[in-house]
Amino acid sequence: MFNLHVENKQIFVGDVRIVGVASSSVFLIGDTEVISLSSMFDTPPEAVIISPYIPVPGEG
Known part of the structure; x- marks a missing residue:
């Protein structure tokens, strides 16, 4: 279970x-009641x- 305690201050x-932006990012300044996340994969x-290695162009 995940518990989050927030103290709202100025x-x-x-x-x-x-x-830069990652493939899974949230940038938020201010208040919010709910953050809904969804994902779509069309490949x-x-x-x-699926590998720990990332192919680099021009290498190997």
Whole structure:
């Protein structure tokens, strides 16, 4: 079970610079009641490579 305790206090955000986004990301400033997540996968199973190695172009 996951328990999260939140203390709401004042927040001031001056500047935000995002240089990259992961495939599973949430960026939130402020209050929210609910965050709903969903996922969709449209690649055919035979095209998926499940491996600890990532092919690098021009190598090997």
